[in-house]
Amino acid sequence: MWGWRAPQGSIDLLLTMPDGRLILVDYKTDRITDEERATPTLLAKRLGEAHGHQLTCYAEAVRDMLGRAPDEMRIYSLPLGASLKI
Secondary structure, three states, X not given: OOOOOOOOOOOOXXXXXXXXXXXXXXXXXXXXXXXXXXXXXXXXXXXXHHHHHHHHXXXXXXXXXXXXXXXXXXXXXXXXXXXXXX
């Protein structure tokens, strides 16, 4: 039976920028294709679809703890060596 599953994990990084913005970052090791490496927007789309629910749960936890949600959510792709806005 398919059902809702709570994500497991922990927030990898929450940055407070000098201008006060909060940026939530989650590290991922997903393999990437040559096409995704050449076109990071494709990778951002796939990672957002695969991990978006988890990031949304983390953002809700940040809001509960700090009284405000992150201004931005990013995935840092370790294989790519770059962060992607989700």
